[in-house]
Amino acid sequence: MQSKEQKRVGSTLHKLGYSEKTTSALLAMGRANAYLTERSNTMLKKFVAPNVQPPGLVGSAEYNLTLVNKMASTTMKRDLKNEMAYNMGKISVGWHRDSGLKDFSSIAVYQTLKDTATANSWGVAIRAMDGGTGGPLASVPALLVPLPSGSLYYMFDDFNHNHEHAVIAGSDGVRYSSTHRVAREGAGTWQYIRDKTKQVLDASTKFNSSEKTCQASKKTFEKFVAHVRLQQLLMNEVEFEWLRQWYVQGSKHASLHPYWHQPIEVLCDSYSNMEQRSVDLLVRMKRASHDNKTETFNTELSEDLFDVFIETLTERSNQRSGWTARYRDPIFGEIPADERPFPCPLLDRTGDMTLDESLKKGQMPEDLENVIAKLREWRSAFVVLKEGGDEQNTDSARNDTIAKSKKRKKSSKGSLTRKEQKRVASNWQQLKAKI
Numbered sequence: 001m002q003s004k005e006q007k008r009v010g011s012t013l014h015k016l017g018y019s020e021k022t023t024s025a026l027l028a029m030g031r032a033n034a035y036l037t038e039r040s041n042t043m044l045k046k047f048v049a050p051n052v053q054p055p056g057l058v059g060s061a062e063y064n065l066t067l068v069n070k071m072a073s074t075t076m077k078r079d080l081k082n083e084m085a086y087n088m089g090k091i092s093v094g095w096h097r098d099s100g101l102k103d104f105s106s107i108a109v110y111q112t113l114k115d116t117a118t119a120n121s122w123g124v125a126i127r128a129m130d131g132g133t134g135g136p137l138a139s140v141p142a143l144l145v146p147l148p149s150g151s152l153y154y155m156f157d158d159f160n161h162n163h164e165h166a167v168i169a170g171s172d173g174v175r176y177s178s179t180h181r182v183a184r185e186g187a188g189t190w191q192y193i194r195d196k197t198k199q200v201l202d203a204s205t206k207f208n209s210s211e212k213t214c215q216a217s218k219k220t221f222e223k224f225v226a227h228v229r230l231q232q233l234l235m236n237e238v239e240f241e242w243l244r245q246w247y248v249q250g251s252k253h254a255s256l257h258p259y260w261h262q263p264i265e266v267l268c269d270s271y272s273n274m275e276q277r278s279v280d281l282l283v284r285m286k287r288a289s290h291d292n293k294t295e296t297f298n299t300e301l302s303e304d305l306f307d308v309f310i311e312t313l314t315e316r317s318n319q320r321s322g323w324t325a326r327y328r329d330p331i332f333g334e335i336p337a338d339e340r341p342f343p344c345p346l347l348d349r350t351g352d353m354t355l356d357e358s359l360k361k362g363q364m365p366e367d368l369e370n371v372i373a374k375l376r377e378w379r380s381a382f383v384v385l386k387e388g389g390d391e392q393n394t395d396s397a398r399n400d401t402i403a404k405s406k407k408r409k410k411s412s413k414g415s416l417t418r419k420e421q422k423r424v425a426s427n428w429q430q431l432k433a434k435i
Contacts, residue, residue: 006030017258029066029178036108036180037063040154044106048156059104059157063180071167071175073116079330080169086142088125093167095127097160098181105182106156113149116173120146124153125166136164144168190263193242197270200234203227204277225304228281231274232312238271240319243344248326252338268346276362282309282371283359289378289385303386306379307417310372317368376415383414 002010006027013023040061049056071092074080080090098107113122127142129135136142145153155165167175186192207224246254246264254261285306332340349366355374358365365371 002027018256022256029068032110032178033063033066033180036110036152037061040106040108040156043154044156052157059106060102060182061106061108061156063108063182064185065181065183067179067181069175069177069179071169071177073121073170073172073174075172076174077169077331077334083125083166083168085136086125086127086144088123088142088144088166088168090169091166092169092175095125095164095166097164098155098179100183100188101160102182102184104158104161106154107160108152108154108180109177110152110180111147111149111175111177113170113173113175116149116170118171118173119148121170121172122147122175123168123170125168127164129162129164131162188241193238194263194266196234197238197267197274200227200231201270201273204231204274221302222304225302225308228305229308229312232278232308232316235271235274235278236312236316236319238267239316239347240323242267243271243347244323247344247347248323248341250339251342252336254342268344272346275364278309279359279362279364281305282364282375285309285375285382286378289381303379303383303414303418306375306382307419310375310379310417311419313364313368313372313375317372320366320368379417380414 009030010023010027013026014020018026040063044058044061049058052058074090080092081094083089083091085095101107109124111122123144123146125142125144128137128140130137147153155163167177169175204227207227243264246260327341347366349363353361353365355365355370
């Protein structure tokens, strides 16, 4: 019998487009979460609170996040790696602490096994860590706890801070687990990312990356550069923490969560808007590197703007390389087609366009290495122009040679960001000290 609250939640889920089957499953997860929250708080009060200082000061067990996992046994997935540190067998989930949680909050995990004839072949491994931040404590032996079907285990209070755990795969069957956590609120929610993108886009409209902004006072321009960095970092966050996370889970997952269709569409639009503004800046920066008399940008433009793009696009390029490797994981060939990653039209662009062709469309290429290389060229040329590198009006051949030599040095140094120049200088100081 459903309570009034469950009926209300069920009605809301139906209005959001969830099917009867999915709604029933979500309600069941909600009931399990409520039960585990109550049981965890009871056990914290009885067994943990009396033993902490000051007495009763324990972390939260008000679970607000449930993660459901499906794991294959060693007979079904033969490429599982061995647990090397303690020789505990094949490892399904490596050594880790759960992250993104409220400090000292508890964790509850329930597991059930399907199609298994071996009662205790699956297990959870636990090892103590040195002060919570160091490596494993050699003086404390690691444990492997067998987990038969229907097992429920907890990691109370500061356990997750001071220990790592891993899942050791069983010899047969499929493991389904439900992990209940107390996630940090604020970041990581739809409301958070929606409001953040709106705030950045509103600020972009205010700055407008226009001639007036770039020729304004030094303080105003510094604020503009800080805003551009924030915008580029937000694009990285939207791409890797939201859009790619959505599309990697497959079309079946998308069909099961109709509520998220509109938020994902809004994020795509916001990303496209920020990308167009970025391209507008890149075009103006390219002009500035070729003509310091241009009306669009003058020599008051700071190298800091080039540095922001070089640094943030390098980060984006590195993360895209990581995702490319992830897409090549053989596991995707073993699961149904509708559970494999499906393309994001905004990010997975096809066709061989030149950089200029991409910029004309208001887009950046998927492969950013050429963009980064061009930015370094433009920065170098801009530095030469800004610092009077075109010293051609000299009175003698000797002075002309000196001017050209200075120009080459400025050009070489100008391709490096300020942070890179500091690293080079620091390395040279260390080298001199060794000589």
